[in-house]
Amino acid sequence: MELSKNTDLFNAICLVQIKSVTDIVDIPDLQTIYHTPSKISFTINSSPNESGVLHRKRLTLNYPGLSTADFNKFHKLLHGEYQVFIKLDNNDIYEVASITQPLELASTYNQHHSLVFSGSSPIPVKYRDNQPGTGIEIDGFNYDFNFYLS
Numbered sequence: 252m253e254l255s256k257n258t259d260l261f262n263a264i265c266l267v268q269i270k271s272v273t274d275i276v277d278i279p280d281l282q283t284i285y286h287t288p289s290k291i292s293f294t295i296n297s298s299p300n301e302s303g304v305l306h307r308k309r310l311t312l313n314y315p316g317l318s319t320a321d322f323n324k325f326h327k328l329l330h331g332e333y334q335v336f337i338k339l340d341n342n343d344i345y346e347v348a349s350i351t352q353p354l355e356l357a358s359t360y361n362q363h364h365s366l367v368f369s370g371s372s373p374i375p376v377k378y379r380d381n382q383p384g385t386g387i388e389i390d391g392f393n394y395d396f397n398f399y400l401s
Contacts, residue, residue: 263340264291267312268387268394269333269368272353290314291398293337293347295376306375308347308354310335310368312398325366328356335368336379336387336394344387346377 290313297306332353338344348354352372359365379389387394 264293264337265340266338266385266387267291267310267398268336268338268392269398270392270394271331272334272350273332297375303373304375305371305373307371308369308376310337310347310354312366314364314366325358325364328366329358331356333368334392336389336392338382338387342381342383344379344382344389346379346389348372349374349377 291311293308293310295306295308297304299305332355333348334346334350335348335354336344336346348368348370349372352370352374354368354370357367357369359367382388
């Protein structure tokens with residue numbers, strides 16, 4: 252048997268929604284920020300361990316430039332853990348991180364600003380629904396912040 256992977260599956264992300272699960276962070280009141288499609292990437296690496304399979308997830312959002320005010324607001328996000336959903340161009344919705352297995356956030360600045368949500372979990376990415384339209388509506392998920400693609 253030959254196994255092949257669909258490398259294009261998460262290349263068409265059009266929306267990321269996050270919700271703080273720790274309530275330590277009051278998500279800043281930020282405007283919707285627009286990206287180009289090449290500026291959001293998601294990777295998952297799965298490997299076996301003593302307890303089963305571990306999935307290492309990494310969602311990166313790149314910004315070409317931020318104002319000082321935006322930079323300070325994004326810095327506030329670093330103190331929390333987040334439930335994360337993504338929506339693809341074909342309207343498929345995936346739960347990347349759950350309330351019980353959230354992702355942490357790191358921030359880097361080189362020639363652009365990057366927000367990097369990452370973490371490891373025994374729970375794989377879950378397909379949740381196909382929803383035409385602009386948002387994500389999942390029972391029990393009231394997002395705090397949107398990251399839209401233009």
